[in-house]
Amino acid sequence: MRCYFSYSAPAAGNYTLSYSTYDYGNNPASGSLTFALGDVVPPVVSLTYPADGASIGTTTSKFNFTMYDTNFTANSTYTNNTCTLYINGTAYGNATSLNSSTTNGSITNNANLTNGTYTWLIACTDGSGNTANSASRTLYVDNSTGPSLTVTAPPSYSYYNRTITVAYTVSSFSFNRTTVNLLNGTSGALLSSTNVSGAGTVSVNLTAPGDYLYNVSVTAYDNLNRNTAVTKINVTAEATAPTLAIIWPNSSVLYAPTNATYNSSVVKLNFTATDAFSVANCSYSTDGNGTWTPAACSNTSMINVSLGSFASGTHTVQVKANDSSGNVRYASATFVVDTAATSTTTVSNSGTVAVAANTTNVALLSNVSNANITANSSVMGDGTAGLNITIPTLSLTTDNLSATLNGTLNATINTTGISYRLEFQTANTTITGPTNWSGALQLPTVKSTTSVSPPSVSGYNSAVLSVVEVGFGSERLNLSSPARLVMAGQGGAQHVGYSRSGGTITPITATCDNDTSAGIGSNNECVIYGNTGGDLVIWTTHFTSFSVFALTPTTSSGNGGSTYNPAPPNVMQPVTTTPTTTPSSNPSTSKTLPTPTYPNSQPSTGQTPPTAPTKPSSSGSTPTQPPTQPSSGSKPTAPAAAPSGSNNFNVEAPAAPAPGGDAFGVVLTIIGLMVVVGLVGAAAYLLLKPEKKGRL
The missing domain is CATH 2.60.40.10 (Immunoglobulins)
Incomplete structure (x- = not known):
């Protein structure tokens, strides 16, 4: 009789099999069998170091692993476990006598590794000859000191628009990344940071936040975190043109x-x-x-x-x-x-110079001081053509251009209309204007009365009577010391103001303390109405357009209208003065106007406005009356002689009046004064008459 059976041993080793059997007569028989079973299960190998894709910076390194042998039995004949390191398929060392079920092993490569990329694993064989390989890993070997980095742009102290182009070349056996930073060029503060993963030749555009100085830094890193940095300083980004x-x-x-x-x-x-x-x-x-x-x-x-x-x-x-x-x-x-023009009069010596005909420009040479220039109506005509005077001593800055006079300067402009005189009484006055000014000073030039707009004054109609422009067109010129502008015969019952660029007239409300540069006080300009000679005097620290204008009430009172104009708000009421004339011994013959006198220092006269009629008090006082009419036999007095040292200039006399013109003017004056007295009396009567009640 044959019997068959199977048995799975738990592990390799020596075993004894015992058995018993019986025949049909139930007679027993027994025995045993001793035998040995071999190890057919390979070990399990896992890698622990270096990590997959790791980099090392040396030629040798430890390679660590763990081996697990499931059939290992201590003191058995199956204990001779062996592990081998393979790099790119070549053995680089081994570990033997790993006599435990779980072994943490380490193998150091026995040959130097050059820079490059490698694949490695561990193979282990147990005592029964069973072999197993670990999974493979990639290893980068980099024995250099760090990445190689060359920055080709931007160079230090370079200029860009708002876009700064950064160009560089980087190489490394274990390249990781490149970081490009934009920094404030003064404080070093980080403004932006860009990481670039690619190696080789790289270009990166950085956007600057504004016109400023910047620094650009480029830093390359390898997998061992070694880095190479290059910084470019003072890189200017600007998008604004000069x-x-x-x-x-x-x-x-x-x-x-x-x-x-x-x-x-x-x-x-x-x-x-x-x-x-x-x-x-x-x-x-x-x-x-x-x-x-x-x-x-x-x-x-x-x-x-x-x-x-x-x-x-x-x-x-x-x-x-x-x-x-x-x-x-x-x-x-x-x-x-104009290559044919001969329109310049050159002033080469100090003293008085008469401007030649057809002249549009007077050139002062640098050695001339205290010049007196006169341009008669034969040169100036109606004064609209203009006359410039060029000042040689100029100074230019980024903000302005200035011209300094050598000593004093007086310029008389006689036109067929009004005569003007411009005086720089303070020596070495500096005139400052915009950078587009050439240093050519425009002497008083007559402009159209429509070139400016009259001021708006409540209750009054305003009308521009004359406009004269001084300086540099509509641009403002500032003076280091006040200048004196005289308008001959314009000191009557009129108003004066200034304007710029053809705008609305700004009334000059300040009256001068006296007729000197000190009389302007803290004002930018002041005015004297009716100085000796009946002229208008303006002291000013700036040049622009000056205008004479009149104000008349929009409504009339009484019969024939009002003869007294109260001063409107913020506008000084000038004094009405009677121009002085020298009567001819024969009224039927022509007369000659006296020469106006302009003293260097003379208190202004007639500066107090006339007083309007007032209602009498209960005590019965009479109202204040306007200036009384002169007697019929009185004659206007001639002006006093000019004091010594005064600045005199001649005003061309107008054409002689027709015979009998003087007598006719006197009659009109008397009639006008009578109308004034009548109107004032009527006004007083209306104020004093008793009120009547109960009647419509």
Whole structure:
């Protein structure tokens, strides 16, 4: 009889099999069998170090693992477990006699590794010859000191627009990332940070938040966290173009052969180019010819260039300025050349100079001081053509241009209408204007009465009687010391004010303490109505347009209207003065007007406004009356002789009146005064008469 059975041993080793059997007679039989079973289960191997994808910075390293042998039995013959390190398929060392069921092993490679990428694993064999391999891992070996980094842009002290381009090349056996930072160039504060994962040649654009100085830093990291950093400093980002201003030439002067300052044979170009950081280059072109000529320039400095000569006519010069960030600014100016003109009178000596005919410009040479200039009506006509005087001592800054007189200056402008006198009584007065001013001072020039708007005064109609412009057109010129402007024969019952750019007249409300520069006090301007000679005097610390205007009430009272205009709010009421004349011995013959006198220091006269009629008090006092009418036999008195040292100038007399004109004027004056007395009396009667009640 044969018997078969199967048995699974729990592990490899020596076993004894015992058995018993019975026959049909139930007779027993027994026995045993001793045998050995071998190990057929391989160990389990897992890797612990280095991690997959790790980098090492040395040529040798430990490779750690864990081996687990399920059939390991202590003191058995199956205890000789062996593990081997394989790198890229080549054995680099082993570990033997791993006699435990779980073993934490370590193998150090026995040959140096060069820089590069490797694949490694551990293979273990147990005592029964069963072999198992671990999973493989990738290893990077980098024996360098860190990444290699070269930054090609931006260079230090460079200029960009708002976009800064950063270019660099980075290499590493174990590259990790590159960090590009934008920093405040002054404080070093971090403004933005960009991480870039790619190696090789890389370009990154950074956006600057404003016009400023920046630093750019580039740092490359490898997997061992070793880094290489490069910093570029003082990188300027700017999106604003330079400020460009052309000083000369300008359209306010005529370039002529005899003009010492603005000579047509050599036209000068003067301009300033200003930038918050740097002006890189400048160039100019004339008359749109398309050719740009370089002009050496630097930030904030005035650039002087000779443009050469031009034919008669209007010409244009264009200037452009580039900053280092590539921003461009353009500016242009026009100027007029008259190669045949002889319109300049040159003042080369101190003293009195009469302006020649056909003159539009008076050129002061630098050695001239205390000049007195007179332009008669044969030169000035009605005064609308204008006359400029060029001052040689100029000073230009980025904000303004100033001209300083050498000593004092007096200029008399006699027109066929009103005569004017402009006096700089304080020596070495400095006149300051905008940068586009050429230093040419416009002497009093008659303008249309419609060129300005009269002021609006409640209860009054206003009308502009005359306008005279002084200085630089509608631009304001400021004076370091007050100047004196005299309008001959304009000191009657009128008002005066100033305006700018054709705007509304601003009344001058301050009266001068006296007729000197000190009389202006703390005001910018003051006025004297009816000084000796019946003229209007304005002391001012600025030049602009000055206007004479009249105010008349919008409603009338009594019969024939009102003869007294009360002062409107904030407007000084000037005094009505009777112009003094020298009567002829024969009324039928023509007369000659006296020469007005302008003393250097004379208290203003007639500054108190006339008093309006007042209602009498209960005591029965009589109302104040206006100035009484002179007797029929009285005659106007001639003006007193001018005191010694006074500034006299001649006013051209108007055409002689028709025979009998003086007598007719006296009759009109008497009639007018009688009307005044009648109106005042009527007003007093209305104020004093008793009220009647109960009647309509």
